[in-house]
Amino acid sequence: MSSNSAAIADARERAQALDRDDSLAFTRSEFNIPTKAQIASTRLSDSATAKASSDDGATDKCVYLCGNSLGLQPKRTQTRINQYLSTWATQGVQGHFKPLDESPLPTWVDADERAAQLIAPIVGASEAEVAVMQTLTANLHLLMSAFYRPDINGKHKIMLESKAFPSDHFAVETQLRHHGLDPSTSMITLTSPSSPEDNILTTAEILAAITEHAATTALLLLPGIQYYTGQLLDIPTITAHAHAHSLFVIWDLAHAVGNVPLRLHDWDVDAAAWCSYKYLNAGPGCIGGLFVHDRHSRVVVDDDDKPEQGYVNRLAGWWGNDKGTRFVMANRFHPVKGAAGFQLSNPSILDITSLSASLEVFGMAGGGVGSLREKSLRLTGFLEELLVGKKGSEGGGGIVPEEERALFRVITPADPQQRGAQLSLMLKGGLLETVMRELEKRAVIVDERKPDVIRVAPAPLYNTFEDCVAFVGALAEALAVARREKAV
Template sequence: MQSVDPVALDAADPLKQFRDEFHLPVFHPIGEKASQEQQGEPCTYLSGNSLGLLSKRSEVLIKEELQVWANRAVDAHVNHPHQRPWAPIADLVTPSLARLVGAEPEEVACMGSLTSNLHLMMTNFYTPSPKRFKILCEAKAFPSDQYAFHSQAALHGFDPAEAVVEISPRQGEYALREEDIMAAIEEHGDETALVLFSGVQYYTGQWFPMERITKEAKSKGCIVGFDLAHAVGNVPMSLHDWGVDFAVWCTYKYLNSGPGGIGGLFVHSKWETESPPKLHGWWGHNPSTRFHMPPDYDGIPGASGYQLSNPLVRLTAYLETRLRESKYFIDVNDLRPSKNTPTGSEAQIESPTAGRPTAFTIITPQDPSSRGAQLSLLWPFSSSSTPDGQRPMQRVHAALVARGIIGDERDPDVIRLSPVPLYNTFQECEHAATILELVLDGLARE
């Protein structure tokens, strides 16, 4: 491994004060009993790209909201003792979300969940014709996205096998080359209705060239959307300036809003008059007359007009508080210089010698401009297993968990390690690399 001083890096880390705001999971190994020394000790939690940690403030906030519900009931929609009235609570979140994705506040709505928002956006923006009907995306997009693409194509009467065009990495490679994405846009662009990529690929951690994808796709007359589930709060973006048409995201990963946390969406302001929402719900109605219950729909301008139902208050309140209190979220650029090292494969984790039985390959791009806060480690032995039926990846993951290193396994053969700058330290990354090496040494001797 390269020589780094994690203690010095942690001491100089401008984000170090945020770690104390979070509950760190305690040691609870799977399949083994924790020793007396291990019991109650914090784990090294490197699964923030799957579920962010619980903020200590959230406990206080949830109790507050329950007490408000108990004491004020329906009146809290407009009369809230902590200045979080329930009726406009989503409006309190949109300015921070807009700054995260590089948008104007009126272009962002806090609402729904990721896939329901994706279907909502595709209902508005995927308008195929016999000559322009394709959906261009990355191969092995997140399954829920794939299901949405296929079902939307079928809903419009097209064969998903023909309509959904997936771009795969080259043979022997794991990330998509930028030139191959552009070549696919050039080849299929005239027949493509929608180009829809992830911002950061969930499996490999690749940060796609969003600005160039948008520019090239728009030059071919395509609508451009992004799934930002693994990008929001992770990498800097400028959706408005890039001319992205729409985007959707969840908030329970790098934004730490809790399991099932409320989602968000972006709609470029140019669509306000060109293509207003096709589907209407009462929460997208003008708030000044919403509770008058008029029969005719009077939509809110901008992304808020896409709202269908009132948001889940507790999750929205928690997200608003997290975004407001964590100043880091105001500018995601603060993240990358200070915590680029622990996400770098060169700095903390290197693949063992190729001939080693437990060797792995880092499939996340090494270039910092092409990755988010994630390392994906691939064990290419999907057909190999031990007498207990476990593949090498499963054995490594179980051994890491048994030693308090919490990553994320993705079948068939990938372990994802995601240090989140708000609460992970450089020392934790070095500790995880050390434990991984010990685990591999132990397995190699078996």
Template sequence: MAAPVDISRYSGLRAQAETLDGEDSLRHLRDEFHIPTKADVKRKTLAAGDRSNDAHVDETTPCTYLCGNSLGVQPKRTAARIQQYFATWATQGVQGHFKPLEDSPLPPWLDADDRAAKMMAPIVGAEETEVAVMQTLTVNLHLLMSAFYRPDPNGRHKIILESKAFPSDHYAVLSQIKHHGLSPETSMVTIESPFAEDPIISTYDIQALISKHAADTALILLPGIQYYTGQLLDIPTITAYARNHGIFIIWDLAHAVGNVPLSLHNWDVDAAAWCTYKYLNGGPGCIGGAFVHSRNSLITTTTTDNGSEQAYGNRLSGWWGNDKVTRFQMEPKFRPAKGAAGFQVSNPSVLDITSLCASLEVFELAGGMLPLRERSKRLTAFLEQCLSSMSEDAKKLFRTITPPDPEQRGAQLSLYLEDGLLDATMDGLAEHGVIIDERKPNVIRVAPAPLYNNFGDCVSFVEAFESALIAAQKAK
């Protein structure tokens, strides 16, 4: 049972939140999304009517959903776009690949990935041809490493990544090294945080390690935003430093895309990959994205006695990466499409792309990433203010491990709880209808997503958090 909290201490914050929400020029975006209600998150069935958990829960009161860093909520227009896709399939069958329908906003399926890349390019700061919407995050990392990790056991063979990287990144790096017949003990270098308690890594730390291993490093894989701490790395500075040392760098942007503005082309990033189900709200397990800088996808042609030969690097090739003009000629010779599209392998899920593009429409309504970033900074700063207003007894039970500098973080604040409090605190938050993310053994991650969260959500979270935290401490 959650502990009672003196709610009067939060009345000023609640009034402030109402004012801030009323003045917010992007507040209308919240109406574009389905926010689960408190009744929804306690229900054990899909349909309404299951009141077994709490007969007094208001069916219309939204829960406090601050988990967009794990899974974004559903845009309301997603269902409409999916139904339009279903209608095309039902009425056109295979013709849906090529036949535009006058009363549908959806492109023919053959062009669905092109449309998604066009909508995605402004979000990552890329030229349209540098973006491909394809596969999933870890698969895309493997495809990029297969193309650009070319180790020489007697020269450059190491891969640098952070020691606290998301496990899939570790698995991908380990398997790539082993695939080339090398040993992780000699070919994998991890960046360790110099801080025992809070694993923040400075740009200087990263540059120092690059310098130390520059002579024999072939590839660097780093996150744009570190999933555990919420730290935003200095992507342009680190990229430039790596490239000045002749090292190819790939960025995992899972927690950065749709969260912070990116300028991948202008920052001269070599390549990047991301998922679309977090801040991009594409849906669970939705299709991923990849960026390949235009200079890294150039196709060279050489003339030989037997005619011209095209060289397109070590990429793994597949049918959908073939030039669209010749794709359906079914020729055995691979002619890669221009840019990142030439790194595609299989034909993408149009169902996934349709869901993703529904959310990307909302990003266009918002006016792009810059206004969203400004709103995000205000929301996260207000969340900090609310946390600082908690009782002294409650504040002793946790600390924030995310950098306090707004330029070094995205929407997420990671809170490190005192030992033994996590499970009971999460139970108490759930009792209040608060949905957030946990990372065992001690961290909760709270992410006010700028597209749909508001200032009132920040107050609701902190009220529930103090109650749950104090109750967890008393129950120890």
């Protein structure tokens, strides 16, 4: 046995012991984990085959470390969607209002409220402060349309990071143009002076930028967790500093929701938006959500002449109208108090059913994200140790041979409090394609961000410590192939 295979065997034994001791291990069986054969197949499996093979032994499963991009499907999603389809098939329009005995599903007219109840503990908000609606980019636009009020002679700029997710960048640019402003003079993009290559913005750097631009900046849009580097930002400290300088702050929580504990209300966050297809496992493109702090969503409509002065400006639709008068069909907008008053359309019940099915699994894992985070810290710490060795000891615990170890670096902060589940690996130039091809051959699913980054995220709801060993073993092999192919 080579010293490396001995190290892998030893790591596997440690991983198996950690998995045996894991009090949350049971949630893995709530998910359809694709098998190696399914991942390699180019044919649509019928659901019966998929189900049978999803119950196979662990060795047949692929290694899926991609919850940062698309979470796996909970088994109960299919059950709940079938129940929804059956309601629609047998009740037609009555499904909106008619409760059915023994149905776990709410009537459709109440589905948004029920979903808000389920999501509130995950983001640390009251039920009234969250709405399950639309999709992430649409919600960012809706929030900016309500809260971005530029004053061209004073505070008119929007600040974001220079390497923001492109959709956020486009949303900001077009909001500015929508207000007749020029992004070249009204948009501030933050680059880290201490880390220009990776753009790991320190809290001090963000605070300094806020102070510097306070006189002309109205709004700050930042990610809770940065999609490329996996960096977790200090949401409460940054929010407090922005408030001290009268900036409104919107957080993009795409990579933070369901991944790290959030306390949006207590942290005094103004507003936030997220998607549900990553750590929330609701399915591709599924319905998103938003948070509006209760101080920004009050409704007072006792002035009959000017009712619109009784609530914050927003783009409105009938689903944001008070439920009591929604079906009266009067053309006077009377928003529901709270975030629900920002809704536009009646939501897709198919989407809400899928999201709620997944949130049931979060409920089984203790509600919020507290115990999941505790496992996540251990999983990602273990993954890091396998990749680069234990901090403070000479590569101790690492299972990547030296020659391959020289071909990548982890760009995610080493401090566990500054990251979520994800680690981002920056490969030496030109290796990404081969490495991804070789990982796929070994039934390992992670995702790539060109030109050189692999993102790896063990999700505590369904990943195991053994998955981490399998990934790092496969990565070492993939890097060895790339090294030989590219002669590096």
